[in-house]
Amino acid sequence: MFTIFHFIFEYFSLPKKYSSYRKIPECNPSDYFRYPSSLQDVLDIVQEAIARNTTVKAFGSRHSQTDIICTDGIPVDTMRLNWMNLNPDNSVTLGAGVTLHDATTFLKFRGRAFKTTPAYGNITIGGAIGTGAHGSSLIHHSSISSQVLRLGHTLD
Numbered sequence: 001m002f003t004i005f006h007f008i009f010e011y012f013s014l015p016k017k018y019s020s021y022r023k024i025p026e027c028n029p030s031d032y033f034r035y036p037s038s039l040q041d042v043l044d045i046v047q048e049a050i051a052r053n054t055t056v057k058a059f060g061s062r063h064s065q066t067d068i069i070c071t072d073g074i075p076v077d078t079m080r081l082n083w084m085n086l087n088p089d090n091s092v093t094l095g096a097g098v099t100l101h102d103a104t105t106f107l108k109f110r111g112r113a114f115k116t117t118p119a120y121g122n123i124t125i126g127g128a129i130g131t132g133a134h135g136s137s138l139i140h141h142s143s144i145s146s147q148v149l150r151l152g153h154t155l156d
């Protein structure tokens with residue numbers, strides 16, 4: 001009985017294969033998904049990967065439809081890195097997993113906005129910065145990354 005429950009838990013809550021939001025490409029990592037919700041969680045995952053001599057790949061909404069979202073090692077879903085804070089200098093601090101839709105809504109209710117955005121709202125800040133996602137403007141630099149003032153990151 002325990003074995004059956006154990007199998008069901010692993011099968012349903014810890015996906016291993018994944019793809020973009022479409023069915024391609026198919027990624028076959030060696031490890032289960034991780035869902036960090038803090039910077040410490042991210043550090044722990046990276047340190048685990050170093051100790052095991054494997055790789056880590058963070059991704060957001062998986063709206064990039066190439067193998068840039070794939071890893072042989074540990075796949076890291078950033079959906080829980082979703083904090084949004086207004087800073088005293090009128091900048092905002094956004095977790096990498098915040099979607100563009102949630103970020104623009106957060107800014108709107110505080111009388112602020114991005115200068116330009118990509119067309120689609122269900123992509124993450126991390127994914128947009130990672131791919132240079134952009135809108136279009138004759139006046140402003142049009143990428144999300146060009147609007148970043150400070151960036152925190154974890155390297156392995």
Ligand SMILES: Cc1cc2nc3c(=O)[nH]c(=O)nc-3n(C[C@H](O)[C@H](O)[C@H](O)COP(=O)(O)OP(=O)(O)OC[C@H]3O[C@@H](n4cnc5c(N)ncnc54)[C@H](O)[C@@H]3O)c2cc1C
Nearest residue numbers: 060061062063064096118119120123124126127130133134
């Ligand atoms: C319907 C649709 C409309 C689109 N419209 C536009 C548009 O108008 N303009 C435009 O420029 N693009 C557009 N795109 C492309 C889209 O902006 C990019 O594919 C973007 O990367 C998707 O964000 P994501 O959260 O899905 O990132 P993912 O596809 O999940 O990841 C993209 C890359 O970023 C890396 N990454 C993600 N998060 C992190 C992180 N926290 N740390 C380190 N690396 C990370 C991943 O490893 C991967 O290499 C569109 C895509 C779709 C499907």
